[in-house]
Amino acid sequence: MLDRAKRIVLVGFMGSGKTSVGKALAARLGFAFVDLDTRVEESTGKRVADVFRDEGEPAFRRHERAAASAALREERVVIAAGGGAFADPETQDILRAGAHCVYLACDLETILERVPRDGSRPLAGNRETMQALLSAREPSYRLADLTIDASRRSPDVIAEEVARTLALPAPGERAPRR
Numbered sequence: 001m002l003d004r005a006k007r008i009v010l011v012g013f014m015g016s017g018k019t020s021v022g023k024a025l026a027a028r029l030g031f032a033f034v035d036l037d038t039r040v041e042e043s044t045g046k047r048v049a050d051v052f053r054d055e056g057e058p059a060f061r062r063h064e065r066a067a068a069s070a071a072l073r074e075e076r077v078v079i080a081a082g083g084g085a086f087a088d089p090e091t092q093d094i095l096r097a098g099a100h101c102v103y104l105a106c107d108l109e110t111i112l113e114r115v116p117r118d119g120s121r122p123l124a125g126n127r128e129t130m131q132a133l134l135s136a137r138e139p140s141y142r143l144a145d146l147t148i149d150a151s152r153r154s155p156d157v158i159a160e161e162v163a164r165t166l167a168l169p170a171p172g173e174r175a176p177r178r
């Protein structure tokens with residue numbers, strides 16, 4: 001049985017702050033930070049956009065699933081999952097079995113301000129398509145153990161709230177009794 005307290009996964013839509021909150025949370029806990037998109041780029045030797053273009057989305061999801069399985073074999077890690085990872089039932093099962101899963105809930109306006117239209121995220125579109133994708137994925141995100149408001153708040157403040165809510169001690173600190 002995997003000890004879920006040794007891993008935290010941040011899930012949520014593109015632009016919800018998974019990477020910046022993940023880095024802040026990892027620093028706070030003395031954990032390593034793992035980005036699943038980076039792991040896919042390392043395993044394929046390609047940028048995410050090129051994996052989508054050359055191999056298609058189903059292949060990207062397979063790479064992402066493999067990266068999730070590998071990351072769950074590590075301990076004391078904060079894992080940032082790509083925006084579609086938790087909406088993929090198999091990847092969601094992998095993540096939920098071995099980690100505390102935290103949904104960074106973010107409003108559409110914040111998302112639109114944060115996500116660049118530079119081609120780096122193949123599924124980033126206009127307001128209507130982003131709204132539709134967010135609505136389609138929201139029920140999956142809500143299956144996380146914890147939902148945190150990530151709209152217009154700093155990564156440090158959000159990381160602090162995640163750590164406090166999950167009662168995770170900083171290095172050298174004792175876990176509070178619950």
Ligand code: S3P
Binds near residue numbers: 012014015081082122
């Ligand atoms: C995706 C989000 C991206 C990346 C890929 C697909 C998605 O990650 O995995 O472009 O399906 O929403 P971020 O959420 O880190 O941007």
